[in-house]
Amino acid sequence: xxxxxxxxxxxxxxxxxxxxxxxxxxxxxxxxxxxxxxxxxxxxxxxxxxxxxxxxxxxxxxxxxxxxxxxxxxxxxxxxxxxxxxxxxxxxxxxxxxxxxxxxxxxxxxxxxxxxxxxxxxxxxxxxxxxxxxxxxxxxxxxxxxxxxxxxxxxxxxxxxxxxxxxxxxxxxxxxxxxxxxxxxxxxxxxxxxxxxxxxxxxxxxxxxxxxxxxxxxxxxxxxxxxxxxxxxxxxxxxxxxxxxxxxxxxxxxxxxxxxxxxxxxxxxxxxxxxxxxxxxxxxxxxxxxxxxxxxxxxxxxxxxxxxxxxxxxxxxxxxxxxxxxxxxxxxxxxxxxxxxxxxxxxxxxxxxxx
Numbered sequence: 001x002x003x004x005x006x007x008x009x010x011x012x013x014x015x016x017x018x019x020x021x022x023x024x025x026x027x028x029x030x031x032x033x034x035x036x037x038x039x040x041x042x043x044x045x046x047x048x049x050x051x052x053x054x055x056x057x058x059x060x061x062x063x064x065x066x067x068x069x070x071x072x073x074x075x076x077x078x079x080x081x082x083x084x085x086x087x088x089x090x091x092x093x094x095x096x097x098x099x100x101x102x103x104x105x106x107x108x109x110x111x112x113x114x115x116x117x118x119x120x121x122x123x124x125x126x127x128x129x130x131x132x133x134x135x136x137x138x139x140x141x142x143x144x145x146x147x148x149x150x151x152x153x154x155x156x157x158x159x160x161x162x163x164x165x166x167x168x169x170x171x172x173x174x175x176x177x178x179x180x181x182x183x184x185x186x187x188x189x190x191x192x193x194x195x196x197x198x199x200x201x202x203x204x205x206x207x208x209x210x211x212x213x214x215x216x217x218x219x220x221x222x223x224x225x226x227x228x229x230x231x232x233x234x235x236x237x238x239x240x241x242x243x244x245x246x247x248x249x250x251x252x253x254x255x256x257x258x259x260x261x262x263x264x265x266x267x268x269x270x271x272x273x274x275x276x277x278x279x280x281x282x283x284x285x286x287x288x289x290x291x292x293x294x295x296x297x298x299x300x301x302x303x304x305x306x307x308x309x310x311x312x313x314x315x316x317x318x319x320x321x322x323x324x325x326x327x328x329x330x331x332x333x334x335x336x337x338x339x340x341x342x343x344x345x346x347x348x349x350x351x352x353x354x355x
Contacts, residue, residue, distance in 0.1 A: 037334030079138035132190035156216035200234035213258035294330030
């Protein structure tokens, strides 16, 4: 039989456990993260066609970007990506089988966006992306308590911005997309071997060509399923962000079958400037992972207030518990001036602590 002292001790133990849980929930606030890209410190003439950096310049940029992001108080950062000419040229310039000579200009979407696209003239092989090395430089430069994720342009994006002139090698769109997935796999595996535990894929072109989204998702799923199960996998889908403009307008609810096909732990989605309620996606899909919700508009210089962020976040709490919500921007900051980037990410961090 328990004595009164035993019962009191048991109640005290339960009280301590509950106090610890409540402290984590109510004192730690929400998690925060960046979507991916971070600007270069200097002003560029065209952020869609950044100047090529040499290896030393890349290393210096990554060290600066990692330390700069961490100094803002962010929980999860990247290597900055600003060393990339853009999110697809970077990969296309560093692999055999692609030429940048005589590039045709290709239009995408209905908002007038177009860009010169390199041609596929041979087998895609011998990738020299160095994404594992770049991740490791960022990891070494950042404080231990800050998570550094590896952000990777998805195979569907890389296929969409490659003009296929070798249908004998890649007879259809799916074949070329899968070829891109295959050349990404080994370098991602190398980063994981170096200690990377969080990989994010960026696939904005699902909203540009929704008719391709399901098979694109299935190819991405093949790539994800080849990774070790310990790795946290994120997926970012948006309406594009060239020079801070949304250029694709497919609703997330029109991509529900594609989302269902991809085994991911975290979604990073636009929210605060959409013309529709993107949370309706979760009326059709019982997603079990975390939602990184875009409560900061990186397309505008206007600085959000804490109350504005609160109102943007509030509807998501009807769908997700607080511990499965992560605060972020709608897309990356690669096209945004550094002073605006600093101000908005500082406000994001502040909101994550006080809400």
